[in-house]
Amino acid sequence: MENHQSLMQKAFKKFVRPFYNLLSSKLFHDLRIQEIHDLLLQINHRVFTVEEELERLKTIQSAGNLMLSGMDTFENPLYQKYPAASLEIYDIAEVLRGRKIEQADIVGFFDRIPVDLKGKTVVVIGGGDNLYAHAAARKGPSKVTRIEATSHLSEKNKNGNVEFVYPLDLSKMSHPHFDIVLMPCASWTTLLAPRAFAGLGAYTNQIMILSARVSAHTTFTSSPEPAITDNNGRIAFNDNYLRKQLHLHGFVEVACIYTDGEHIDNMFDQKVSKFNQLKGFYIVSKNTKYIKDPQYNHTQSVGKTYIAYKLPSKNYIS
Amino acid sequence: MKKTFLFYGFGAEYVLHPIYEELIKKGETCIEIDALTIKNSRSMIKKLVGEPVVLVTSAHLLLDQKSFTDYYPTDSKFYSVMEIISLINPLKSVFFPHDLTEPFIEYEDQYLNQLDLFLSPGEPFSTIYSQYVKTEEVGWIKYRSNQTPTYAKLTAKSGRAIWFLSDFILYLTMGMEKSYEVLAPILTQGVSVKLPLWQGSNEFEDYFTAKGVRMYPAVMNAVELIQQHDIILTNGLSSIIAESYYSGKTTVNITERSHYGNKMSVLKKNFPDLIFYENIVDFKLPEVPEKSRKPTLKPFDMDKAISFIIN
Numbered sequence: 001m002e003n004h005q006s007l008m009q010k011a012f013k014k015f016v017r018p019f020y021n022l023l024s025s026k027l028f029h030d031l032r033i034q035e036i037h038d039l040l041l042q043i044n045h046r047v048f049t050v051e052e053e054l055e056r057l058k059t060i061q062s063a064g065n066l067m068l069s070g071m072d073t074f075e076n077p078l079y080q081k082y083p084a085a086s087l088e089i090y091d092i093a094e095v096l097r098g099r100k101i102e103q104a105d106i107v108g109f110f111d112r113i114p115v116d117l118k119g120k121t122v123v124v125i126g127g128g129d130n131l132y133a134h135a136a137a138r139k140g141p142s143k144v145t146r147i148e149a150t151s152h153l154s155e156k157n158k159n160g161n162v163e164f165v166y167p168l169d170l171s172k173m174s175h176p177h178f179d180i181v182l183m184p185c186a187s188w189t190t191l192l193a194p195r196a197f198a199g200l201g202a203y204t205n206q207i208m209i210l211s212a213r214v215s216a217h218t219t220f221t222s223s224p225e226p227a228i229t230d231n232n233g234r235i236a237f238n239d240n241y242l243r244k245q246l247h248l249h250g251f252v253e254v255a256c257i258y259t260d261g262e263h264i265d266n267m268f269d270q271k272v273s274k275f276n277q278l279k280g281f282y283i284v285s286k287n288t289k290y291i292k293d294p295q296y297n298h299t300q301s302v303g304k305t306y307i308a309y310k311l312p313s314k315n316y317i318s
Numbered sequence: 319m320k321k322t323f324l325f326y327g328f329g330a331e332y333v334l335h336p337i338y339e340e341l342i343k344k345g346e347t348c349i350e351i352d353a354l355t356i357k358n359s360r361s362m363i364k365k366l367v368g369e370p371v372v373l374v375t376s377a378h379l380l381l382d383q384k385s386f387t388d389y390y391p392t393d394s395k396f397y398s399v400m401e402i403i404s405l406i407n408p409l410k411s412v413f414f415p416h417d418l419t420e421p422f423i424e425y426e427d428q429y430l431n432q433l434d435l436f437l438s439p440g441e442p443f444s445t446i447y448s449q450y451v452k453t454e455e456v457g458w459i460k461y462r463s464n465q466t467p468t469y470a471k472l473t474a475k476s477g478r479a480i481w482f483l484s485d486f487i488l489y490l491t492m493g494m495e496k497s498y499e500v501l502a503p504i505l506t507q508g509v510s511v512k513l514p515l516w517q518g519s520n521e522f523e524d525y526f527t528a529k530g531v532r533m534y535p536a537v538m539n540a541v542e543l544i545q546q547h548d549i550i551l552t553n554g555l556s557s558i559i560a561e562s563y564y565s566g567k568t569t570v571n572i573t574e575r576s577h578y579g580n581k582m583s584v585l586k587k588n589f590p591d592l593i594f595y596e597n598i599v600d601f602k603l604p605e606v607p608e609k610s611r612k613p614t615l616k617p618f619d620m621d622k623a624i625s626f627i628i629n
Contacts, residue, residue: 177431201428202450250428252380252400310432311404317397 106135109184112258112305113209117141120206123178125170126185133161136182145178149188167191170198177203183210186303190235193245194226201250208251208308214239216300228299236301243306251308258305319370321409322347323627324363326375326402328386329354330514330536331416333376333459340624353377353396354517360395366406373408374627375399376416376459379429390487392517403432410434412627413451414459415443418560419588420581422447437623440616455616456623460561461541463617479603480510481551482540482558485576490518494525500575500598505531507603509551512536512543541565541615549606555581563589566613570606574598 109132117139124132125147133146143161150164158164165173170192181204183189189212192198200208213236215228226241243254256264323346325334332352341348349366351359382398403411412435415421421443422430430436430450438444439458447453481504483489489497498505505511510532513519519536527533534543541561544550550562550569554576562569570593571585578585585592591609595601 202431205431248425248428250425252429310429312398312401314404317401317405 103131106131106184109211109305110135110139112263113182113307114257115180115207115209115307117180120179121145121176122180122182123147125181125183125200126188130162132182132184141180168195170200171195175200175203177205179205179207181208181210183208186211186213189213189242190237193237193242197245197249199249201246204250204310206310208246209305210308211303211305212237212242213301214242214304216302228301234301239304246306246308251310252312253309255307255309256304257307260302260304320347321370321372322349322366323372323374324348324366324402324406324408325350326373326399327352327377327416328381328396330516331376331378333416334374334414336459336462337374337620337623337627340620341627344624344628346628354392354394356396357393358395360397363397363402363405369406371406371408372627373399373402373406373411374414375402375411376414378423379413379426379432400429400432410627412437414623415439416459417557418458418460418564419555419557419585435626437626440614454622454626456626457616457618458541458561458564459618459623460539460557461615461617462539462620478547479508479549479551479606480512480534480543480547481505481553481572482512482514482543482556484514484552484556484558485554486514486516486519488575489522490516494522497522498526498529503599504551504572504601505529507601508532509603510534510547512538512540548608548610549603551601554578555585559585559589559592561615563592563611564613564615566611568606568609569593570595570601572598572601 117136118141120141121143122136122141123145124136126149127133127146130146133144137144146162147170148162148164149167163173167188168191181200183192189210192200193212197208213234215236215238227235227237239256246254256269258264323338323341325338325348326332327334329352335350338348338350349362351362353359356362377399379399382401383396386392386396397405399411402408411433413430413433414437418439421439427447427450430447433451436447436451436453437456437459438447438453440455444453444455483501489501492500505526511526512534513522513536515536523533523536540558544558544562544565544567548568550558550567551572552558552562552569553572553574555578559569559571569589569591572595574595574597591611593606593609
């Protein structure tokens with residue numbers, strides 16, 4: 001009997017166990033391979049995502065560098081790839097770069113603003129040059145302050161009457177109250193208008209005057225779209241959106257005083273801005289035919305200068 | 319030239335009459351305009367152009383003819399506070415809030431720098447608004463510490479609850495009969511009612527009284543009535559919520575038919591013990607849990623307020 005058992009054990013050891021060992025080893029091996037394979041897949045996926053993100057960031061960085069260097073032609077495919085990010089960077093770059101202002105532009109700006117600066121405290125935001133401040137100073141204000149952009153995040157410097165701030169940090173500054181705010185650079189308006197005007201409304205005692213790129217064909221519509229991209233790839237606001245932003249942030253009356261070489265002096269523009277605070281906004285819906293007009297061009301923008309009043313202008317109080 | 323003090327507000331939102339009376343006693347020249355009572359206050363305002371005027375107001379800063387009549391149809395002709403400031407260029411403009419729950423409505427804080435002085439009822443408003451305008455704390459204008467109760471305190475539980483019915487315009491539009499029908503599930507539980515001082519509130523008072531409801535005259539001081547009751551019912555967004563809450567009373571808010579805009583979360587955040595009832599029929603007076611707190615409402619300091627206005 002013992003011999004029989006021993007024989008069976010020997011046979012088992014010799015023939016079955018190796019086969020079993022081989023089989024189990026193969027099985028475990030396959031399982032581990034599968035597991036590792038799964039892990040690798042996951043890792044690869046994550047690496048791919050990280051790479052994609054890195055590529056996106058590099059692209060944005062390249063776009064930013066291009067724009068900062070002044071080579072800001074929107075023909076670059078980078079802009080088409082990430083338009084929103086690129087446009088954002090464009091506007092930051094624009095205010096940081098502070099393009100050279102022609103003397104004629106400055107004179108023209110002050111010619112067309114029907115505001116007496118005498119004895120007022122004035123702040124000039126952007127423009128990238130001291131020329132606006134000089135021109136404002138000649139109009140007899142009690143004090144002129146400048147706020148200019150610096151590319152260093154969160155850096156706040158002061159040099160004489162000039163405060164340097166990263167554009168998107170403007171809302172974090174503690175401001176004195178100003179009688180009149182001048183924002184002659186449209187890129188600053190593009191940056192600040194969707195950002196509650198950086199809280200400047202609460203610190204403006206009387207008037208804000210600003211330049212803006214505005215869609216040429218949405219002037220008097222109540223389109224919900226705040227902005228278009230014009231044929232230069234730049235953000236241009238819907239006129240009504242810009243007015244609404246100004247109303248929301250503390251200005252009772254808004255008038256357009258200048259459009260691409262033409263002075264605006266009509267009651268219609270005043271009516272468009274007639275403010276109706278509690279109920280919302282009373283915006284004249286006129287010239288809406290463009291929607292059906294095949295000639296309507298989504299990509300035209302014009303430069304406009306707006307004047308936003310804190311109090312209703314007395315002429316229009318009936 | 320002697321200064322004229324112009325007191326300006328709208329209906330129940332005009333809370334400045336006691337200050338007006340005090341200044342009259344002091345021999346000052348004062349004009350009082352409730353823009354809803356006076357049919358054409360515009361002509362009165364226009365006469366003040368070029369005069370030395372101190373504007374004292376409790377009105378919403380931007381409530382102009384069009385925006386007001388969109389909500390509350392009225393024949394009265396009036397200006398918004400912003401229009402008045404623009405027209406008469408006052409020597410000084412002073413603002414008192416009329417609503418303790420929401421002293422300034424949306425976007426108004428952007429316009430505070432047009433005022434010279436904000437007379438705050440207390441914290442947190444003093445700290446919040448002092449960054450925009452000069453702010454002094456004078457207590458809550460509707461809470462007068464020297465007021466003597468005009469009636470004996472009630473004791474029965476049914477007599478200890480009062481509903482300060484807000485959003486009155488909804489009921490005014492609905493009519494007296496329909497309104498009573500809607501409100502009856504609460505009114506029949508012995509809950510007293512005070513309506514806001516508004517056109518048409520007298521007729522409602524008479525009608526509800528005839529139905530057996532205990533009505534307090536709309537002219538009565540709400541804070542005084544709050545002090546005399548234990549359970550305060552409110553609806554919608556009303557100053558009564560804060561007045562009752564800061565007075566330490568159990569405060570209930572009935573949400574049915576009221577509109578809150580996007581302020582419901584603010585109510586829940588600022589007044590965590592506020593008890594909400596979604597439907598009028600859900601309210602059962604004996605089952606209302608007691609949620610009283612330490613009172614923090616500060617009484618109004620008349621002398622301090624007047625010295626800020628005059629000097």
